[in-house]
Amino acid sequence: MKNRIPVVLLACGSFNPITNMHLRLFEVARDHLHQTGMYQVIEGIISPVNDSYGKKDLVASHHRVAMAQLALQTSDWIRVDPWESEQAQWMETVKVLRLIERSRSKTADYPVKHLPLHHHNQLLKSSAQMEDPDPSKTPSASAALPELKLLCGADVLKTFQTPNLWKDEHIQEIVEKFGLVCVSRRGHDPKGYILDSPILRQFQHNIHLAREPIQNEISATYIRKALGQGQSVKYLLPDTVIAYIRDHGLYSSDGSWTGKGKIS
């Protein structure tokens, strides 16, 4: 069986709160990369942003981390990394990428997770480029170090254009050194964003555009608003996360949360 390049997907963001759409990004991105026949996604990481990012309505990071952990309890390949949120201050995405890559390369014997059989069967079904359809063989990732790629929605790709939000040299490092997997979103034109930017154009081979044909525009902003108004958000985010929000009085309209800060 042809060896595929192992890939780790990293998603940065507020996750305020985490939703089914965030989780879908990982699934869609993984399917897309597998379909190319060149990659095998071995891990997904969610890195919630630091509180000092200062975004409006951001609840304390320990809550956002806890909610993401609850959401990922049933996932066998995605995990939460609280490191970014635990630092003294906000840091640029490229620094998070560098750090995670550095910490992985230190572990010499990084064990490639064995995929559960069902996903492995799906891999076989989905890729026409598989050379060896023997189901008893685990698709092997090469012994090379996994490539760490930034996973994001098309809306994030668009923010590269926002003046002063990203440093040009960071954007370049992200697409040149790491790579981007960008999942389409309604109302966005990722191909257009790439063509409009010289840096992105130059490294477009390292930008993978994944299409999500099943629209599922669950914005966390909407979730917060609905919760504030006492409306149901069931089936938009995992039940365990909804229970956590309720138990801790998050996002309620009576201001029982401060939104900023370290108070529990």
Next chain:
Amino acid sequence: MDTSEKTEVVLLACGSFNPITNMHLRLFELGKDYMNATGKYRVIKGIISPVGDAYKKKGLIPAHHRIIMAELATKNSHWLEVDTWESLQKEWVETVKVLRHHQEKLATDSCDHPQRSLLMDRPGRKRKWDEQKQDSSPKKPQEPKSTGVPRVKLLCGADLLESFNVPNLWKTEDITQIVANYGLICITRAGSDAQKFIYESDVLWRHQSNIHLVDEWITNDISSTKIRRALRRGQSIRYLVPDLVQEYIEKHDLYNSESEDRNVGVILAPLQRNISEAKHSNPTA
């Protein structure tokens, strides 16, 4: 607020549920929130009624699987349940008859147990926190007395509303009865043509007070067709359907090209029935 003056409502959704998805489940949540927020209604139950196999829709897998998946999907819900009456009938049943069946059942239950709250039907069932939140009065151990028999209303998406126009799919008198006697709660994408559709139909216009259009702000396109397509292509459906449903589908390999070919070339039951009944009443046509 005096909750005893509210009309109790049961939301009924008919459809293939082939398979049930998070979108179907969202319809119920949106319908319930909307009706409760009017201040005139109190939604006490939601019923999922999967269509029988005799519907003969392309790609429709056996009802028992669809029932089980719906039950798995509603396992963690305290107000949604799955009803098998429709799917157990030998022939396909018109939607208006399903509504009638459930309305009559509620009337009978109400007669037998006039003081008993329908919410206490299931033994050991706890009241969910959001139901407690809805009571503006201090928590009581019993539900407030209802004003008469709960009313069944048809819960649907805009696609069902627009299907009223498909020739021979619905009998005109059925549509009339649905909106006149029962009522429709239609969840639509914000900015959709549902209002225009109602305006352009005399029957719907006449009963528009019984048609509730609910805006769905989250564009949610999780159609069963797309789920089945994704499965055929080995793509993930996680987070689009409840985890238990996804596991069940995988375990039983329910959807593939063979299953999608079921009923190919067969006429859909309502079309078959309505066309043949029209022929019988017009033998010279």
